[in-house]
Amino acid sequence: MTPFLLETAQKVMAKHPRLEEVTLVFPNRRAILFFRKHLGTLLKKPAFAPTMLTIEEYIKNFSMLQVPDKLELVYRLHKAYTETVNVNESFDRFYYWGEMLLRDVEEIDKYLVNAEMLFRDLSQQKELDSSFDYLTDEQKQFLLEFWGNFAEYQTENRKKFLEVWKHLFDVYTNYRTQLLNKGLAYEGMVHREIAEKILQGEKLGTGREVFIGFNALTKAEEVIITHAVECGASMFWDVDEYYLNNATQEAGDFFREYQDHKVLGKTFEAQVPANFRNEKNIALYGAAQPVGQAKLMGQVLKENMVAGALPEETLIVLPDEKLLLPALHSVSDSVEKLNVTMGFSLSATPVFNFVELLIELQISRKDEYFHHRPVLSLLNHPFTVSADSKVAQSKRKEMLKHNWVSVPENFLASETELHRLMFASAEVSNITQYLKACLAALGAVNSLYDFDKEYIFRMLTCLNRTEEILGNQYSDLRSFQRFFRQYVRTVRIPFSGEPLQGLQLMGMLETRNLDFKNVYILSLNEGSLPSGGSKGSYIPFNIRRAYTLPTLQHQDAMYAYLFYRIIQRAENVSIFYNTETDILGQGEMSRYLQQLMFESGKKLRHHALHNTIGVNEVKPIVIQKDKAVLEALAKLNEQSDHRKFNGLSPSALNMYIECRLRFYFRHVAKIKEADEIEEDMDARVLGNFVHNVMEAFYKKLAEQKGTSVVEANDLENQEKLIQTLLDQEVIKTYNLGPGKPVEYEGQLILVSEVVKRFIARILEHDKRYTPFALEGVEQNMEYAFSINAPVGKVLLGGKIDRIDRKDDLLRIVDYKTGRDKLDFDSVVSLYAREGSRNKAAFQTLLYAWLYTKTKNTQGLRVTPGLLNGKNLFDADMEFGLTMNKQKLYDVHTVLPEFEAGLKELLEELFNPDTVFDQTPEIENCKYCPYKRICYR
Structure with a gap:
């Protein structure tokens, strides 16, 4: 195989012995690197090298205008747009459309289109006047078809389009004028300037240029290159007769057009190369x-490397840049040296994620408080942890412990420099300085990898450029965030490496003019090659066709050429495609691959990697009680030095009855449920408000009266106190600033009204029941229960919401904000694992049992019951539980049977021979946090 650039180098040397007098022009810089390498192998003695330029560099040499970066170009376009259209559109909202409009004006100038004619409103014209005589009949028809639809169907969207369209020529003109006044230009503007100078008769260049490997020329490039050829320049086309001489092959469309050109047609060789016809080893791989x-691909590459393939003769082509990282991981074991020409998106780095969180943190700030979500995300971020893991972990634990929805700035203060800067407040006026300070502090963290420091450097460069061009002209932090996201997503980080050594990994466009013996092409599917669509344009398709601006057909022809070109000289070609398509057909085998299979006459070896689809049986999970499990189980009976209850609560026993395995995960294996701060007003939050306000209310009442007796007049006109107590709970729950009035908004308004209405109803019920004496509120109960098991005794306990007494009746009151039932079938049903059981009744009966075990209830009737959302608002509500449709007036009548069932349950739990297994009731798994472990 003789590469195109090597062939061309030989021809250039033969035609131009004095290389230093020649200017070689290439489509891109990578072609220059490889040409220089080939030229070096041909030179037998030291010689001056020719001037080698890209086409952009060559054209810019003839202009005094400077081309700034895209950010500045879009910024100046925004200025021209707002001045011309007289609208006050913010830059962050314009940026996306500005990029699109910039692409359009680039193409208008590169293709030398008459912008004034293009942007004319032809919606009311039935035929085109003489000013359009330069168009062909077909082009005129395209225009009339497009604008004819406007006259016939004037929808709202079309009216809006027309309004914008009418201004675009003025925007275009104003934009160019403003740039020229500053000595600036976009690329297309420079191209147009030089092409028009040539068309006006100006002579440019030396006539000793050589244009190498061009394909789809813009109109301006065609004028410039044609002028150079007329002045004596030469041109070498990288083409093959297979697609050049076959009119059905779109890969040759542009070359056939240039063959008919009166000047460029003469630059084609009489004998067109036929490299594609040579013997090739082509293999297709579906995965x-x-x-x-x-x-x-990594496996195939490794096998070929072992068989003797050389990395320097090998190319991997990635039409889809999302395959970059998977491809790098797949080839890393096969080659020592690797050169990557594709850039890595800055927006895909952890530094971008870190900056995004910092911006979100500042957006969430209200007074001296940050919202918990960005705070937790930052505390969990690897960069924050690497700076000081202990501080990050302790802050996170404290927030979760108190369920802080709002986190005070002073709580987050730390001596660690990065943490101190991160959690300082910033305004829109100094947001870039804040981000730069945080990144500078992050860069000083010793444990960072070198590539992280490179990402930081690139991000700082973006921030500096943003500050330089835009200053602080954002309306708010959200507008800065919108702009910065869009801007950073266009920034790419180049990989460093030796471009001429080792295996080459490239995008499709970078392969122009380069040839390799071994070629691997990935993602040869529709949507990847050719690409599934355009980047967007203000200029509709028919108008593009009328003015010969690039369309999807143009793009498809260009990529078809690149596909055939990269394999025309290759000897070993491995092509990979996705065997799975989506519901819209996106991802089916590329049309280029099907052409290769059915039109090329080549023998292709086809390999398809199929995944065997089978349903694996989900095995039941059974945990035996080995020594470690029994030791963990025994710890449930231990108490801490601070008398914090560690035993079994009613909710834990309810969990064990419902599912032994869930009990094991939660209480024995200590597998935590996902830690998160609850900010939505769910039943748990609402229930906590009711419990805590009622506790505070009755404690305050007893304190004020100096007695535990509650009378009817004590419960009248207490709305103000209830509101004060609720405010205190909201402040505590959401960590709001003390001493400031609570601002009820959103869900909090609704919940506060529900809580106050619920409490008011409880007090109405209590008022009818007065007088009574409070025996306790939120009272902890503990009892060591003897069982026939190795542990001997089991520590049981819980917190009773309220205990009150009236004459000989003692009530165990449990507040429930849900719709728990008051009735149950039997004591046995409370321990049943199948069917529906009343968990709330079990819990309340267990509280009553604990009370009778720890207090003297002789001569008292003990009645457990619920004050719940389902029954509290019934006019005929009667306190207490119902068993088998009979009112349970005294719990003593059922406690012996309840205790026997409890003993049997606990003896099973602590029996070494029983197991922890899954519940047969699948309905119980619906909201279980461990269901993914069980595959239920």
Whole structure:
């Protein structure tokens, strides 16, 4: 195989012995690197090298205008747009459309289109006047078809389009004028300037240029290159007769057009190369999903390297940049040296994620408080942890412990420099300085990898450029965030490496003019090659066709050429495609691959990697009680030095009855449920408000009266006190600033009204029941229960919401904000694992049992019951539980049977021979946090 650039180098040397007098022009810089390498192998003695330029550099040499970066170009376009259209559109909202409009004006100038004619409103014209005589009949028809639809169907969207369209020529003109006044230009503007100078008769260049490997020329490039050829320049086309001489092959569309050109046609060689016809070893590999392709490619590459393939003769082509990282991981074991020409998106780095969180943190700030979500995300971020893991972990634990929805700035203060800067307050006026300070502090963290420091450097460069161009002209932090996201997503980080050594990994466009013996092409599917669509444009398709601006057909022809070109000189070609398509057909085998299979006459070896689809039986999970499990189980009976209850609560026993395995995960294995701060007003939050306000109310009442007796007049006109107590709970729950009035908004308004209405109803019920004496509120009960098991005794306990007494009746009151039932079938049903059971009744009866075990209830009737949302608002509500439709007036009548069932349950739990297994009731798994472990 003789590479195109080597062939061309030989021809250039033969035609131009004095190389230093020649200017060689290439489509891109990578072609220059490889040409220089080939030229070096041909030179037998030291010589001056020719001037080598990209086409952009060559054209810019003839202009005094400077081309700034895209950010500045879009910024100046925004200025021209707002001045011309007389609208006050913020830059962050314009940026996306500005990029699109910039692409359009680039193409208008590169293709030398008459912008004034293009942007004319032709919606009312039935035929085109003489000013359009330069268009062909077909082009005129395209225009009339498009604008004819406007006259016939004037929808709202079309009216809006027309309004914008009418201003675009003025925007275009104003934009160019403003740039020229500053000595600036976009690329297309420079191209147009030089092409028009040539068309006006100006002579440019030396006539000793050589244009190498061009394909789809813009109109301006065609004028410039044609002028150079007329002045004596030469041109070498990288083409093959297979697609050049076949009119059905879109890969040759542009070359056939240039063959008919009166000047460029003469630059084609009489004998067109036929490299594609040479013998080739072509293998197709189908694999499921992009990652599957990358892994399969890595295996095939490794086998070929072992068989003797050289890395320097090998190329991997990635039409889809999302395959970059999977491909790198797949080839890392096969080669020592690797050169990557594709850039890595800055927006895909952890530094971008870190900056995003910092901006979100500042957006969430209200007074001296941050919202918990960005705070927790930052505390969990690897960069924050690497700066000081202990501080980050302790702050996180404290927030979760108190369920802080709002986190005070002073709580987050730390001596660690990065943490101190991160959790300082910033305004829109100094947001870039704040971000730069945080990144500078992050860069000083010793444990960072070198590539993280490179990401930081690139991000700082973006922030500096943003500050330089835009200053602080954002309306608020959210507008800065919108702009910065869009801007950073266009920034790419180049990989460093030796471009001429080792295996080459490239995007499709970078392969121009380069040839390799071994070629691997991934993702050869529709949507990847060719690409599934355009980048968007203000200029509709028919108008593009009328003015010969690039369309999807243009793009498809260009990529078809790149596909055939990269394999025309290759000897070994491995092509990988995705075997799975989506519901819209996106991802089916590329049309280029099907052309290769059915039109090329080549023998292709086809390999398809199929995933065997089978349903694996989900095995039941059974935990035996080995020594470690029994030791963990025994710890449930231990008490801490601070008398914090560690025993079994009613809720834990309810969990064990419902599912032994869930009890094991939660209480024995200590597998925590996902830690998160609850900010939505769910039943738990609402219930906590009711419990805590009622506790505070009755404690305050007893304190004020100096007695535990509650009378009817004590419960009248207490709305103000209830509101004060509720405010205090909201402040405590959401960590709001003390001493400030609570601002009820959103869900909090609704919940506060529900809580006050619920409490008011409880007090109405209590008022009818007065007088009574409070025996306790939120009272902890503990009892060591003897059982026939190795542990001997089991520590049981819980917190009773309220205990009150009236004459010989003692009530165990449990507040429930849900719709728990008051009736149950029997004591046995409370321990049943199948069917529906009343968990609330079990819990309340267990509280009553604990009370009778720890207090003297002789001569008292003990009645457990619920004050719940379902029955509290019934006019005929009667306190207490119902068993088998009979009112339970005294719990003593059922406690012996309840205790026997409890003993049997606990003896089973602590029996070494029983197991922890899954519940047969699948309905119980619906809201279980461990259901993914069980595959239920």
